[in-house]
Amino acid sequence: MSVKRQHYVPRVYLKNWETRVSSKSEPRKYFQGIYYYEKDDLGTGDGKNKNSVLWESRLYNIDYELSFIIPSCPIIEEDYIAQIDAKLTSRGVDAYFNGEVLKDKESLKQHFFKLDEWEFRHKEPPMNLAKRQATLSDIKSIHSYTLEDALDDVVEKKWQPILDDFIHQMETTVPLNGIDEIRRIDESVVVDLIKMVIFLMCRNPDFDYLGILPKILNIFRKPLKDITGTKNTVDVEDFLQIQQNAAWLRELYNGIFEVPEGYFYTMKTTAQSTFQMILFKTWENQGSFITSDKPAFLHNLLVEATNNNAIYCPLTPDYLVMITKGEKHSLRDVNFRMANNGLIKKFNRMILSHANKAIVSDYKHLGYLL
Known part of the structure; x- marks a missing residue:
């Protein structure tokens, strides 16, 4: 806290x-x-x-500017990725990279450093595009x-x-x-x-x-x-x-x-x-x-x-x-x-x-x- x-x-x-x-x-x-x-x-x-x-x-x-250190700090990385997952859930959206849904925390972690290439789609109704810039800004506001x-x-x-x-x-x-x-x-x-x-x-x-x-x-x-x-x-x-x-x-x-x-x-x-x-x-x-x-x-x-x-x-x-x-x-x-x-x-x-x-x-x- x-x-x-x-x-x-x-x-x-x-x-x-x-x-x-x-x-x-x-x-x-x-x-x-x-x-x-x-x-x-x-x-x-x-x-x-x-x-x-x-x-x-x-x-x-640890904010987005310093997030490049999280792979070497596993406990911080776990917290950071969990917060991203929570942000997506609260917005009712899924993240996609190269057309593939990032379906779990492991996939979010794997593609985190290509965050600016993600797109976002609403869970319901399925596949409708969500506001990309607002969602990215929300994720980049995370602090661990x-x-x-x-x-x-x-x-x-x-x-x-x-x-x-x-x-x-x-x-x-x-x-x-x-x-x-x-x-x-x-x-x-x-x-x-x-x-x-x-x-x-x-x-x-x-x-x-x-x-x-x-x-x-x-x-x-x-x-x-x-x-x-x-x-x-x-x-x-x-x-x-x-x-x-x-x-x-x-x-x-x-x-x-x-x-x-x-x-x-x-x-x-x-x-x-x-x-x-x-x-x-x-x-x-x-x-x-x-x-x-x-x-x-x-x-x-x-x-x-x-x-x-x-x-x-x-x-x-x-x-x-x-x-x-x-x-x-x-x-x-x-x-x-x-x-x-x-x-x-x-x-x-x-x-x-x-x-x-x-x-x-x-x-x-x-x-x-x-």
């Missing part, structure tokens, strides 16, 4: 930053919300309802909400239980040997949390395969412009954007439906064999972690004096995870460390630098956090 606002930073995730806030427009009116900052205006947070930020319209919907619905089941409904289980085990498990920072917890709990972190990376519309996809598309940019001519520059850019969106949604599909290929699968399997996790918790009264419109990100800078290269994700204002290379097959051994104000500021500056346009905090002013 479609909703107008599709949040690429889940509301259930942002809920952990909720506090008593007021907006810039009504500073004396307080409500439960988050403090929102544009990246180029960090002076004072603007109190907002978490439902009102970090969303785009129909972000995960498969990804949107699946994200709700796979991420939104599971985020908080997985997070609570992970933090509970980390807070209550005795360190190895009773003295060091390592807690050995259920590996399944760690894997579940890592999957949620990867989803936070992949479901963002700015996800670009860690910079690889733009480079690939750029290879085709000049040849396409040469072929189409300089006057069609906008058409080329629109075409490349559609290809990028399609590649991104295909990766999201792979992750949601656990297809054993692609970015999500590679990251998850690599994590299980070679990654380790560090959980940071803020000291009391030392500040809190911010988050952003890119809540999970890969920090990879070779020029840093110390090696901070890893995946980072603030979980709540009090907890942040760092996922990095470690001893093989030791994912369940999670390092638990405390963060003072200096370390909190370091992580927050990192979060800010990777944000696209906006950050979120439970503080109205960021001076103590940055």
